[in-house]
Amino acid sequence: MAGLHVLEFSWVIATPSAVRILADYGATVVKVETESRPDTMRTVNPFVDEEAHPDNSVGYGVYNAGKRSISLDLDKPESRDVVLDLVRWADVATESFAPGAFDRMGYGYDVVSEVNPRLVLLSSSLLGRTGPSSGLAGYGFMAAAIAGFYELAGWPDRGPAGPYGPYTDYLAPRVVVASLMAALEQRRRTGRGCHIDLSQTETALHYLSPAILDAAVNGRTAQRCGNDDPQMSPHGVFPSAGDDAWVAVACADGMWPALAGVVGLDSLAGLTQAQRRERADEIAAAVSAWTSEHGNDAAARLLQGAGVDAYPVNNAQGCCDDPQLSHRNHHIDVPQSHRGTMWTHNCRTTMSRTPPQVWRGGPCLGEDNFEVLSDFLGYDGDRIADLAAAEVLG
Known part of the structure; x- marks a missing residue:
């Protein structure tokens, strides 16, 4: 320039x-x-x-x-x-x-x-x-x-x-x-x-193209769904050890067996996404119980190591201290x-x-x-x- x-x-x-x-x-x-x-x-x-x-x-x-x-x-x-x-x-x-x-x-x-x-x-x-x-x-x-x-x-x-x-x-x-x-x-x-x-x-x-296109083509109006995602389950924010500490988890279909193994749901590792949604409360409770035993940094690292997308939920100070941002x-x-x-x-x-x-x-x-x-x-x-x-x- x-x-x-x-x-x-x-x-x-x-x-x-x-x-x-x-x-x-x-x-x-x-x-x-x-x-x-x-x-x-x-x-x-x-x-x-x-x-x-x-x-x-x-x-x-x-x-x-x-x-x-x-x-x-x-x-x-x-x-x-x-x-x-x-x-x-x-x-x-x-x-x-x-x-x-x-x-x-x-x-x-x-x-x-x-x-x-x-x-x-x-x-x-x-x-x-x-x-x-x-x-x-x-x-x-x-x-x-x-x-x-x-x-x-x-x-x-x-x-x-x-x-x-x-x-x-x-x-x-x-x-x-x-x-x-x-x-x-x-x-x-x-x-x-x-x-x-x-x-x-x-x-x-x-930036809202999927929702706009669905309404225009199919007449469907997207609804508020909290932290859920129509393509992934579980998908949300889970409590971790510490004061107001959280970890975000986004589990695509291919990641589910690994997440199930980490949080002690091995018997459910073969569930499809539709089946996981039917048991969403049970699965969310198990994930929350596991993440609550770890700090958000530790929980995210363990999940990432298993192949599951996860990252700590940063507050403003967390962004300032984030090692990835500092490295860059x-x-x-x-x-x-x-x-x-x-x-x-x-x-x-x-x-x-x-x-x-x-x-x-x-x-x-x-x-x-x-x-x-x-x-x-x-x-x-x-x-x-x-x-x-x-x-x-x-």
């Missing part, structure tokens, strides 16, 4: 997380914010040492590591020339305003493509830019509900539980990156950019101007010939104003001073 210029008008998680992947692989990313309307993630816990400061949010740092920040008041008329110069500089631009807002600000695709015909503009929103509900703004919680995740998560005799957090914000980045790569390849062939209209809700629907250097400390260093996630993938590099944490608000204006756009000191005097850089 070295040499790729990305201009970001995106907030929170979905698109910033995707753009961070580009930065990890060498793209130069300029994130535009303003002091009066910073990225919402700057205001979100956790803060290092509980210091509630816009440059001290760990979440902001995770999704914006490796980027540069320019503070630009888009309400000031003098900012327009700066934005258009950034558009000329950029190969890719992203925005996640409510549908139509970027157009009303004077930066719709018809405008920016006239300034830079090679620009790829990605607009990310809850439901897309067209349709009767396109004007509805919202977060990933809402998209998860609309897409059906809430209806499917939970227990059959209870109301919908929903996945943790703004779930679709964590699904969309993969589609964002793939869409941008496809658009850049098309630009390489044709010399022209394009406008990508990304619906976060439609992105999420792809997933959690790292990087330079960051406000704190000196800050904890963040490493890149999620490692390519043998093009290793990623996280060279800095999330930028402080506006800390790269001079570099962006001077080095990237070629503004001289007087012009930058005029912008500062007009309170555009704030």
